Amino acid sequence: MIRLENLTKIYSTGVVGRRGIVAVDSVSFKIKIGEIVSLVGESGSGKTTIGKLILRLIKPTSGKIYFLDREISSYKPLEYYRNVQGVFQDPFSSFNPIYKVDRIFENVNRYLLNLPRSEFWGKVEESLKSVGLNPRDVLGKYPHQMSGGQLQRTLIARALVIGAKFLVADEIISMLDASTRVDVLNILGDLRDSIGLGILFVTHDLSLGYYISDTTVIMYRGSVVEMGDTEKVFKNPVHPYTKMLLEAVPTFKKKWEPSKEMFKIESGSLIFRGGCKYYSRCPFRRDVCKEFDGNLSEVEENHWAACALFGR
Amino acid sequence: MDILKVNDLKVYYKTLRGSVKAIDGVTFTIRKGEVLGIAGESGCGKSTLVNFFVLPKEPMYHAGGSVILEDIDITKLSKNELRKIRYEKISIIPQYSMDALSPTKKIKVIIKDIIREHGKHVDHTLIEERLSMVNLSKKVLDMYPVELSGGMRQRATMVVSTLLNPKVLIADEITSALDVSTQKFVIEMLMGFMDRKIVDSMIFITHDLSILYQIATRVMVLYAGKVVEIGPMEEVIKSPVHPYTKALVYSLPEMNVRFKEKRLKGIPGHPPHLLNPPAGCRFHDRCPVARERCQEEEPPLVKVGEDHYVYCWEVKV
Numbered sequence: 001m002i003r004l005e006n007l008t009k010i011y012s013t014g015v016v017g018r019r020g021i022v023a024v025d026s027v028s029f030k031i032k033i034g035e036i037v038s039l040v041g042e043s044g045s046g047k048t049t050i051g052k053l054i055l056r057l058i059k060p061t062s063g064k065i066y067f068l069d070r071e072i073s074s075y076k077p078l079e080y081y082r083n084v085q086g087v088f089q090d091p092f093s094s095f096n097p098i099y100k101v102d103r104i105f106e107n108v109n110r111y112l113l114n115l116p117r118s119e120f121w122g123k124v125e126e127s128l129k130s131v132g133l134n135p136r137d138v139l140g141k142y143p144h145q146m147s148g149g150q151l152q153r154t155l156i157a158r159a160l161v162i163g164a165k166f167l168v169a170d171e172i173i174s175m176l177d178a179s180t181r182v183d184v185l186n187i188l189g190d191l192r193d194s195i196g197l198g199i200l201f202v203t204h205d206l207s208l209g210y211y212i213s214d215t216t217v218i219m220y221r222g223s224v225v226e227m228g229d230t231e232k233v234f235k236n237p238v239h240p241y242t243k244m245l246l247e248a249v250p251t252f253k254k255k256w257e258p259s260k261e262m263f264k265i266e267s268g269s270l271i272f273r274g275g276c277k278y279y280s281r282c283p284f285r286r287d288v289c290k291e292f293d294g295n296l297s298e299v300e301e302n303h304w305a306a307c308a309l310f311g312r
Numbered sequence: 313m314d315i316l317k318v319n320d321l322k323v324y325y326k327t328l329r330g331s332v333k334a335i336d337g338v339t340f341t342i343r344k345g346e347v348l349g350i351a352g353e354s355g356c357g358k359s360t361l362v363n364f365f366v367l368p369k370e371p372m373y374h375a376g377g378s379v380i381l382e383d384i385d386i387t388k389l390s391k392n393e394l395r396k397i398r399y400e401k402i403s404i405i406p407q408y409s410m411d412a413l414s415p416t417k418k419i420k421v422i423i424k425d426i427i428r429e430h431g432k433h434v435d436h437t438l439i440e441e442r443l444s445m446v447n448l449s450k451k452v453l454d455m456y457p458v459e460l461s462g463g464m465r466q467r468a469t470m471v472v473s474t475l476l477n478p479k480v481l482i483a484d485e486i487t488s489a490l491d492v493s494t495q496k497f498v499i500e501m502l503m504g505f506m507d508r509k510i511v512d513s514m515i516f517i518t519h520d521l522s523i524l525y526q527i528a529t530r531v532m533v534l535y536a537g538k539v540v541e542i543g544p545m546e547e548v549i550k551s552p553v554h555p556y557t558k559a560l561v562y563s564l565p566e567m568n569v570r571f572k573e574k575r576l577k578g579i580p581g582h583p584p585h586l587l588n589p590p591a592g593c594r595f596h597d598r599c600p601v602a603r604e605r606c607q608e609e610e611p612p613l614v615k616v617g618e619d620h621y622v623y624c625w626e627v628k629v
Binding site: 206 | 353354491492493494495496499500519520521522523525526549550559560561563564565566567568569570571572575576577578579582
């Protein structure tokens, strides 16, 4: 459904944009119809940038994104946004606090759908019900009268009214309370199974990704370090970074082991000089890593990793 | 030995429509050498409770009960008396600790101000040692907060908060904005303060039970301004007793569950408004086992294990 091909985004900063920050570095993966792909990484790994690129909020420096086998820049904006929609982290900032919640739906009808009023509001009520909301709790209310979970579900309902086939969900769970998190996740899972919605689930929380996604893509400083079938990536991690992340996830099963000294280096203070990007933090590094090209190699069926030491 | 004894504490907020009962009759103690975790949804009163210990300010006010810190009832102290105790006896790493430092002062000025305010001598080697404990170099002393990254500012705040060796250190949601890998370092640094006896006991607030499980000795679960369950961390997680704690623990996507195999359930409904909290048990309208009695009478305190208590009508021992 969505296919990224050697996608690269360089932000320019500094005086007259002379310094470039490589936010996304030659990333390729695809998302099938009715598939949830979770994009996992620390802050600054480029996961949000990928979401923005797919939503055409920014332009790629190089590389291409295809939606249904057509490059996304070849779609007319309205046509594209009827198919691809996004929901973001902070539900309160997605709404204008001085207008009622209804307005986000009204705008949808005005610009994208142009349906007769009764037909349109019938559709709105239907999609609100499909995300587990009672239309009476939503319509006619102001954003501050609703909880974060309700607002977030309203935004998902908005994407459904439009008839979106693909949803970029950027950290949509992180600001919600534990008691409502699972409900929002379950809605994503249900929509995948019922209408075949494709979802890019951007998160830093591995346990959420494990619960809901079919495929996991792990990013480190703009590059994919490991990806594949969620079960395989979590049960049989190959890249040292993936292993470290999985070990750091707090669970009820076991207590944390003390961190290895090597992991404690600040990630921001590192300068990249070619070779493996994870080199300076990696406890298993060797000389070959300095020349590593960062390409993914197949570990098993449907599971790839980018580590110079794999297979050695 | 108990360092802090909280007895039937009530902390309300003054509003035009009446008092919001944010903390309504909370009783617990903190023992020497332990990490007490406080968990609950947003709006349950976690932050109100600890902010009251450190700086009770308008519109928050004390509506009853006592907080005894080493034989002194801090609810009876004046603002100036409380000022002396703050940082020395009880200290906090606030929720938005990245933004807690004054932007117009260099880090060293902030540090020296606090030391002088408490009439202590400025010990440079001590300051440098503390900075190195949180992985900061002494160069940061000459920098302004804007020159540091968010994580560095948070760690600088950790140093400031613990400089005068407080008996009780409160950490309010300090890990929520961090990546998984950084979360672990920050918590390890925090435990370093405990190991070196710089702080005696700690209150660790988070909505994330799985992080609490890594460090807390005991856990107290709050719901709508009241304690629902308090007990040893291990026991509460492995065998929660109160219906709310159960729902909370079982709603967490642990790394062993997948949507396709087993569907987790959230808690339906939302917490009550605390302007006019419901009678009886405050969880009754969301509770799967609630009966008539729960809507009318306050639930009793039931001992369910060694050091493990719940407030619930439906628990049988």
